[in-house]
Amino acid sequence: MSLVLLLEQVLNGVQLGVMLFLMAAGLTLIFGVMGLINLAHGSLYMVGAFAAAAVSGLTGSFLLGLAAALAAAAAAGALVEMLVIRRLYARDHLDQVLATFALILIFSEGTRWLFGSFPLFLDVPTWLSGPVALPLGIDYPKYRLAVIAVGLAVAGALAWLIGGTRLGVQIRAGEADREMIAALGVDINRLYTLVFALGAALAGLAGALVGAIQSVQVGMGEPVLILAFVVIVIGGIGSIRGAFVGALLVGLTDTLGRVLLPVIMTHIVGPQSAATVGSAVASMAIYILMALVLLVRPSGLFGRT
Amino acid sequence: MTDTVLQVRNVSKAFGAVQASDGITLDLRPGEIHALIGPNGAGKSTLIAQIAGALRPDAGSVWLSGQDVTALGVAERANLGLARSFQVSAVAMDLTVLQNVVLAACGAQRRVWRFFRAALRDERLIAPARAALARVGLTGEAATIVADLSHGQRRRLELALALVLEPTCFVMDEPLAGLGADGSAEMTALLAGLKAQAPILLVEHDMDAVFALADRISVLVYGKIIATGAPDAIRADSDVRRAYLGDGE
Amino acid sequence: MRRERIVNAALAVLLLGFPLWAYWAGEPFLITLATRAAILALAGVGLNLALGTGGLVSLGHAAFFGAGGYAMGVLAWHAQMYAPMNIAGFEIAGTKSMPVIWLVAVLTGALLASLIGALSLRSSGVYFIMLTLAFGQMAYYFAISWPAYGGEDGLSIYVRNGFPGLNTLDPIQFFLLAYAVLMAVIWFMARLQVSPFGLALAAARQSPARVQAVGIGVFRLRLVAFVISGAITALAGAMFADLNRFISPTMLNWHTSGELIVIVVLGGVARLYGPVAGAILLVTLEHVLGGFSDFWQIWLGLGLLAVVLFARGGLVGALAGRAVAHD
Numbered sequence A: 001m002s003l004v005l006l007l008e009q010v011l012n013g014v015q016l017g018v019m020l021f022l023m024a025a026g027l028t029l030i031f032g033v034m035g036l037i038n039l040a041h042g043s044l045y046m047v048g049a050f051a052a053a054a055v056s057g058l059t060g061s062f063l064l065g066l067a068a069a070l071a072a073a074a075a076a077g078a079l080v081e082m083l084v085i086r087r088l089y090a091r092d093h094l095d096q097v098l099a100t101f102a103l104i105l106i107f108s109e110g111t112r113w114l115f116g117s118f119p120l121f122l123d124v125p126t127w128l129s130g131p132v133a134l135p136l137g138i139d140y141p142k143y144r145l146a147v148i149a150v151g152l153a154v155a156g157a158l159a160w161l162i163g164g165t166r167l168g169v170q171i172r173a174g175e176a177d178r179e180m181i182a183a184l185g186v187d188i189n190r191l192y193t194l195v196f197a198l199g200a201a202l203a204g205l206a207g208a209l210v211g212a213i214q215s216v217q218v219g220m221g222e223p224v225l226i227l228a229f230v231v232i233v234i235g236g237i238g239s240i241r242g243a244f245v246g247a248l249l250v251g252l253t254d255t256l257g258r259v260l261l262p263v264i265m266t267h268i269v270g271p272q273s274a275a276t277v278g279s280a281v282a283s284m285a286i287y288i289l290m291a292l293v294l295l296v297r298p299s300g301l302f303g304r305t
Numbered sequence B: 001m002t003d004t005v006l007q008v009r010n011v012s013k014a015f016g017a018v019q020a021s022d023g024i025t026l027d028l029r030p031g032e033i034h035a036l037i038g039p040n041g042a043g044k045s046t047l048i049a050q051i052a053g054a055l056r057p058d059a060g061s062v063w064l065s066g067q068d069v070t071a072l073g074v075a076e077r078a079n080l081g082l083a084r085s086f087q088v089s090a091v092a093m094d095l096t097v098l099q100n101v102v103l104a105a106c107g108a109q110r111r112v113w114r115f116f117r118a119a120l121r122d123e124r125l126i127a128p129a130r131a132a133l134a135r136v137g138l139t140g141e142a143a144t145i146v147a148d149l150s151h152g153q154r155r156r157l158e159l160a161l162a163l164v165l166e167p168t169c170f171v172m173d174e175p176l177a178g179l180g181a182d183g184s185a186e187m188t189a190l191l192a193g194l195k196a197q198a199p200i201l202l203v204e205h206d207m208d209a210v211f212a213l214a215d216r217i218s219v220l221v222y223g224k225i226i227a228t229g230a231p232d233a234i235r236a237d238s239d240v241r242r243a244y245l246g247d248g249e
Numbered sequence C: 001m002r003r004e005r006i007v008n009a010a011l012a013v014l015l016l017g018f019p020l021w022a023y024w025a026g027e028p029f030l031i032t033l034a035t036r037a038a039i040l041a042l043a044g045v046g047l048n049l050a051l052g053t054g055g056l057v058s059l060g061h062a063a064f065f066g067a068g069g070y071a072m073g074v075l076a077w078h079a080q081m082y083a084p085m086n087i088a089g090f091e092i093a094g095t096k097s098m099p100v101i102w103l104v105a106v107l108t109g110a111l112l113a114s115l116i117g118a119l120s121l122r123s124s125g126v127y128f129i130m131l132t133l134a135f136g137q138m139a140y141y142f143a144i145s146w147p148a149y150g151g152e153d154g155l156s157i158y159v160r161n162g163f164p165g166l167n168t169l170d171p172i173q174f175f176l177l178a179y180a181v182l183m184a185v186i187w188f189m190a191r192l193q194v195s196p197f198g199l200a201l202a203a204a205r206q207s208p209a210r211v212q213a214v215g216i217g218v219f220r221l222r223l224v225a226f227v228i229s230g231a232i233t234a235l236a237g238a239m240f241a242d243l244n245r246f247i248s249p250t251m252l253n254w255h256t257s258g259e260l261i262v263i264v265v266l267g268g269v270a271r272l273y274g275p276v277a278g279a280i281l282l283v284t285l286e287h288v289l290g291g292f293s294d295f296w297q298i299w300l301g302l303g304l305l306a307v308v309l310f311a312r313g314g315l316v317g318a319l320a321g322r323a324v325a326h327d
Helices: A003-034 A041-059 A062-083 A094-114 A140-163 A166-176 A178-183 A187-213 A221-235 A242-268 A273-295 B045-051 B074-079 B098-106 B125-137 B151-163 B180-195 B209-212 B231-236 B236-244 C001-026 C028-053 C061-081 C098-120 C126-144 C171-194 C196-206 C206-214 C216-244 C254-267 C275-291 C296-310 C312-320
Strands: A131-134 A138-141 B006-015 B018-028 B033-037 B057-064 B081-085 B169-173 B200-203 B214-220 B222-228 C085-087 C088-093
Touching: A003 A041, A003 A166, A041 A062, A041 A094, A041 A187, A041 A221, A062 A187, A062 C098, A062 C296, A094 C126, A094 C296, A131 A140, A138 A140, A138 B231, A140 A166, A140 A187, A140 A242, A166 A187, A166 B236, A166 C061, A178 C196, A178 C296, A187 A221, A221 A242, A221 A273, A221 B209, A221 C126, A242 A273, A242 B231, A242 C001, A273 C098, A273 C126, B006 B045, B018 B033, B018 B045, B018 B222, B033 B209, B045 B081, B045 B169, B045 B200, B045 B209, B074 B081, B074 B098, B074 C206, B081 B125, B081 B151, B098 B125, B098 B151, B098 C206, B125 B151, B151 B180, B151 B222, B180 B200, B180 B209, B209 B231, B209 B236, B214 B231, B214 B236, B222 B231, B222 B236, C001 C028, C001 C061, C028 C061, C028 C171, C028 C196, C028 C216, C028 C254, C028 C275, C061 C098, C061 C216, C061 C296, C098 C126, C098 C216, C126 C254, C171 C196, C171 C216, C196 C206, C196 C216, C206 C216, C254 C296, C254 C312, C275 C296
Parallel strands: B033 B200, B033 B214, B081 B169, B169 B200
Antiparallel strands: A131 A138, B006 B018, B006 B057, B214 B222, C085 C088
């Protein structure tokens, strides 16, 4: 395998990683601040993608589509938080799992009812289509590079939000001690709605950005949700930094595993069954990574023990 | 050395910058009640957790009947004869009093891996459980759900659970916590009768009970034992008076 | 307690009586529906041991359900192709015999549950949920990417497997077989719940520190419960695959895990007959609501939300009151 091809795959891995980060950051924030496990996070990803596809289809503007994705996912998140999620904070995990599973059914079937069962397509805008020439002779799709840039920019903005703003102080206080933020005079209901909507918006953004690479369809959020859980387990629950490192690890492991393992397997099991064994092992690579991290650090790389 | 039941040697444990246990050494001899006292935040709970096996010390060792148990977990130490009671009652709230004590009997007799026979029909489990309940005066509450017990009854259940283990030593974390005057007196009498069965390491805030019960007292302040001795000696110790008793606790 | 017994008996009679009536009325499709309910109830009974009695919220039981399904699919496929398996140089023939298939399914489920359990039970709470979900999905993606047994498309088995002395192609006979297995497993569960093991498992849910303190290792306790739970769910998976004469990765998908949890919770967590009530309810809803609307899962979702938010305790809880008697 040539170096150029390998580097392209590394970039693909980073691109998957930053998208996973957008998902995992919201999930881990919601868990850290409110103690809630939200299975419906993938539905918000789907809402973002559908909103982007519908609006950019109507207006012809990709950027308007992105704005719509953010707005729709944030609004859906805020609405769901106020109607349902709010009643779950004091409940046990089983109730949270069940209620958010019910939300998935409602979101998925509702979307199918609105948009039908056929996938929608979100086109990459002309100003972002085509390849861009990188050093070492790599031709890489401009859009994917832009996705990486957006992901990194959001990660930076999130670090600033949590590290350097009043809202960030409240979020960190909320993670440490719920009674303390109430004592600080913070309107806790508003803070929770805000955090949930923020997480939802990040998921919606990820859905819209990925929607232009893959097709936009019902259930698209679920594989990503599972990957985001793997990211959180690896990174440590509640840690944004852990989510970032975990997301890149998972993105790179998954992408490179799918490319490299069949090649490696050729040397181990021979060329006939290399493709089969390689792809089967590659599909499990991130879970094996998760198991290994867990054996060494049971509460994740950046988790509190 | 051989006649100590429980021995803590140079145990240290830090949480970040806080040195919760700072080179603690103490022992428990047959037939005695050894009380551990100290102001709030002195590190008593941390020490109990390390003795029981819930926390691993950073340094030092814990010995039970001459065996180094530092590397063993809570269940293994219980199997070697260490019975602990909890400061806040930790019992299965939805089960009955008898079910809770029978569970302890299952643990004591290693009869957990039985899947067919009803636990409450096994006389080998029921008999010791009923005997323990009789000793703490809970016979009449055997069929009561634990969640419906009064606070004082739960403290006595806590004691019955330790009793049924037939341990070689008791480690008790504030058995008198939250009891009224009558309840304290009853519990004090129960504890006094218990040391004939096995020695007790007793963590307690109630100074009247401590000085009435203890054969020896150790004083823990900021993770260090500052004095160990007979109750009279401890009462007279100037360091102790300054660090602790003088505060009027 | 006595009221719960009456509810249990009513559920057992209902699940038996309905298909007998359908047989008399000449409605084989309704018998198949009842068989589906009985088998899903069996899967739920397995999950209920971990989820209800043990308090272990597993979102990965689809892996065991699917493992049982694939045990059936693989064995029956080799038998129908007359192509023996080659495992480490040994030639092993497939089989169309249900008892053998069930044994293999139970062992497969137990083995998988001991692996997933050993890795996941070191953690608790949300970590445990995410880990079981992730390892369950690992099995799903593995089944999709492993082409030997149909990959994403799954496997069709042309003729239902046989059971000595029965004609399993006859819907009512297959139902009675499934019902008998369900009742046998529920009987086993009833014994288990009052045994020392069941007592310790229930206590470990409520106060793990106490269980440790009386000398019982909680990890081992939970692992054994998880393995039994997985084995029972795998048995149900093998029967479910036989009912459909088809097996695909969908059985392993985490939605299946979600549905199993729904069955347990709708019926009543930690209630002996909770999964039976839940499975009857779910299959009925599926059939009745599915007849009204293509989007019936919206109504299922809304109903589920209502149950979680406002009516805890499930169906058996609503009918039979508090879990343990006061006398």
